[in-house]
Amino acid sequence: MKHLLSTYDLGREDAVRILDVAEEMATVGTREIKKLPALRGRTVATLFFEDSTRTRISFEAAAKRLSADVINFAAKGSSVSKGESLKDTAQTLEAIGAEAVVIRHGASGAAARLAETDWISSAVVNAGDGTHEHPTQALLDAFTLRQHWARVKGVDPLGTGLDGMSVVIVGDVLHSRVARSNLWLLKTLGADVTFVAPPTLLPIGADAWPCTINYDLDDALAAGPDAVMMLRVQAERMNAAYFPSTAEYSRRWGFDDARLAMLDARGLDDTIILHPGPMNRGLEISAGAADSPRAVVLQQVSNGVAVRMAVLYLLLSGDH
Amino acid sequence: MNPADSPDRSTPVPTTSRTVLTGSDIERVLTRIAHEIIEANKGTEDLVLLGIPTRGYPLAQRLGQRIAAADPDVKVDELVGQLDVTMYRDDLRHGTSRTPAPTRIPGGGLDDKVVVLVDDVLYSGRTIRAALDALADIGRPKTVRLAVLVDRGHRELPIRADHVGKNLPTATSEKVKVRLAELDALDGEPVNEVVIEDHA
Numbered sequence: 001m002k003h004l005l006s007t008y009d010l011g012r013e014d015a016v017r018i019l020d021v022a023e024e025m026a027t028v029g030t031r032e033i034k035k036l037p038a039l040r041g042r043t044v045a046t047l048f049f050e051d052s053t054r055t056r057i058s059f060e061a062a063a064k065r066l067s068a069d070v071i072n073f074a075a076k077g078s079s080v081s082k083g084e085s086l087k088d089t090a091q092t093l094e095a096i097g098a099e100a101v102v103i104r105h106g107a108s109g110a111a112a113r114l115a116e117t118d119w120i121s122s123a124v125v126n127a128g129d130g131t132h133e134h135p136t137q138a139l140l141d142a143f144t145l146r147q148h149w150a151r152v153k154g155v156d157p158l159g160t161g162l163d164g165m166s167v168v169i170v171g172d173v174l175h176s177r178v179a180r181s182n183l184w185l186l187k188t189l190g191a192d193v194t195f196v197a198p199p200t201l202l203p204i205g206a207d208a209w210p211c212t213i214n215y216d217l218d219d220a221l222a223a224g225p226d227a228v229m230m231l232r233v234q235a236e237r238m239n240a241a242y243f244p245s246t247a248e249y250s251r252r253w254g255f256d257d258a259r260l261a262m263l264d265a266r267g268l269d270d271t272i273i274l275h276p277g278p279m280n281r282g283l284e285i286s287a288g289a290a291d292s293p294r295a296v297v298l299q300q301v302s303n304g305v306a307v308r309m310a311v312l313y314l315l316l317s318g319d320h
Numbered sequence: 321m322n323p324a325d326s327p328d329r330s331t332p333v334p335t336t337s338r339t340v341l342t343g344s345d346i347e348r349v350l351t352r353i354a355h356e357i358i359e360a361n362k363g364t365e366d367l368v369l370l371g372i373p374t375r376g377y378p379l380a381q382r383l384g385q386r387i388a389a390a391d392p393d394v395k396v397d398e399l400v401g402q403l404d405v406t407m408y409r410d411d412l413r414h415g416t417s418r419t420p421a422p423t424r425i426p427g428g429g430l431d432d433k434v435v436v437l438v439d440d441v442l443y444s445g446r447t448i449r450a451a452l453d454a455l456a457d458i459g460r461p462k463t464v465r466l467a468v469l470v471d472r473g474h475r476e477l478p479i480r481a482d483h484v485g486k487n488l489p490t491a492t493s494e495k496v497k498v499r500l501a502e503l504d505a506l507d508g509e510p511v512n513e514v515v516i517e518d519h520a
Contacts, residue, residue: 017419024404024420033457036407066407158422313407318417 003115003124004311006133007185012161015188019143020158021310022303028065029302036309039068042316045098047090048127049075049105054277054301055127055137059102062308068316071098086110087119094120100316101125108132123315131175131237136311137276138181140304142189144274144296145227147303152226152270163190168220170196170253171231171284174203175238178276179231183211196220198253200242217253221262229274230255230285250283257288272296336518340488343501343512346469349485350379353467354386356483361434364391366462368430370403372439372451373421377402378502379469380438401426403437403458408450423458430459436483440498442468445479470514472496486514494518 001014028034044063048056056072063070073093075081080089090101100123103111108130115124128134142162149165150157167186173179173195186193193211195202206213214220221228233249243249250256255273263271273285273295281287289295341349361367364387371380384400406412406420437451448466455464467483472490490496495517501510 021419024422027423031458035457037453038407038412314417317412318415319413 001314004135004315005112005115005124005126007135007138007181010185010188012188015185016159016161018139018310018314019146021314022143022306023158025309026303026306035065035067037067038313039066039316042068042099043071043097044068044100044102044312045071045073045093047073047093047101047103052104054304055104058304059127059308061305062312066309066313071096090114090120094122098122100312102127104128106130125311128177132177133181134177135181136308137178138185140300140307141182141229141274142185143303143307144300148272161189162186165191166225167191167227167229168194168196168225169229169231170217172201172233173197173206174201175234176231183209194220196253198243221259224268225271227272227274228255232276232278233280233284246283254284255289256286260289260292274300337515339513339515341486341514346512349469350382351386353483353485354383357436357467358387358390364394366433367399368426368433369400369436369438372437372447373402373404374503375440375498375500376438378500379440383438398426403451403454405447405450405454408453410446425458430461432462434463435461436465436467438467440469441496442471442481443474445475445477448479449477469498470496490516
């Protein structure tokens with residue numbers, strides 16, 4: 001593996017390997033000395049053209065736990081606002097010594113552009129490109145799902161996939177790179193994926209994806225899924241009226257207290273709730289659901305560090 | 321033919337292969353080392369055996385069973401653990417990236433314990449160097465000792481073993497293969513042996 005650009009072209013063997021390595025990386029977080037020397041003397045640059053809290057911090061924490069040096073670059077307040085191109089910015093970072101570039105960009109395909117041109121020779125990690133993919137988010141979701149699935153099944157998660165698990169992904173699929181990356185990865189790992197969204201928030205061509213599409217959240221929940229992933233309503237990308245009002249969205253496609261009570265009433269004790277963050281409490285998820293024991297939002301965040309450690313380790317170790 | 325010149329470097333065909341320890345030799349050697357460990361420690365107090373993956377772990381298990389047999393107060397799972405050293409290796413930039421194995425430390429931790437590292441073959445000493453660094457990140461043992469099934473020489477670092485199953489004079493062109501029934505099979509049969517293969 002030289003780059004991590006998407007989960008679409010990630011094979012099952014590589015995906016399971018990343019999750020297995022992440023499993024070992026996660027144990028470092030429980031030790032007294034939370035640091036490994038594996039990437040000592042290596043430099044990781046994070047190149048963020050879009051705002052981000054958890055992804056950038058998570059990559060930074062992951063690189064530091066592996067003893068790498070981190071250069072943080074945010075487009076705001078940099079020479080990008082003077083008109084510097086992506087190529088020049090990336091080449092500048094490499095000239096400073098970056099060996100891996102973690103990039104988030106508003107344009108779909110920006111990471112692939114960096115990886116496939118001869119602009120830079122560093123390993124490229126896609127940390128979100130437009131509405132295309134966000135592979136490390138999907139990997140940390142898969143990691144969280146796998147730990148849950150292994151616990152339910154009473155097996156060791158190492159080496160396993162998500163075979164037989166049913167996952168419902170709810171919300172703004174149209175603008176969501178998280179939904180796309182999750183679909184490809186969860187399918188590769190053997191899970192069944194159902195998308196639940198208003199028809200206006202599903203992209204054209206979604207019916208050709210390897211998933212079930214349902215417009216009714218209650219109906220999808222009644223089927224007893226093993227996990228429900230709520231997507232953020234991405235107001236910043238919505239330049240048109242996709243639904244009549246936030247109240248209506250919340251009533252029909254939000255995970256509210258009534259739906260939480262419904263899971264309890266049906267005895268679906270092993271159904272967990274994921275959210276990639278940041279949460280719009282009261283819109284796509286109620287405070288009651290977000291704070292319930294079913295919600296694994298904070299586990300997702302700490303698993304994110306372990307998964308990103310695994311990705312950086314696998315990209316920066318070995319011959320290339 | 322030099323192995324580097326062979327068309328398929330991943331599985332060079334050995335030109336000669338000789339067995340240096342049979343299954344029953346390994347059993348006897350481990351029994352001796354188990355007693356040496358108890359003797360050197362003047363008992364089993366504070367003792368922890370940490371096997372280095374892959375083959376150090378089953379060897380540590382076997383030693384642990386023998387120590388438990390000699391002292392009924394000892395439980396194998398409280399005595400034996402596994403220490404992965406992948407992240408501490410000095411050759412991570414070379415070859416293929418390695419997948420780390422789990423590290424399992426017995427419940428009591430390592431602080432002020434007598435840790436015996438267990439590995440199958442002692443060669444350059446670089447694995448043990450990595451293991452010592454890994455140990456330092458987990459705790460501060462009172463003493464660290466090293467037990468190996470085979471010492472084949474050619475050290476590249478100032479490291480020595482406290483308990484050695486067999487000293488094997490080898491050439492660097494030779495390969496020492498340890499096969500343990502827990503992990504290895506030949507023709508479908510679990511096998512215990514140490515062989516020297518020569519690709520020179």
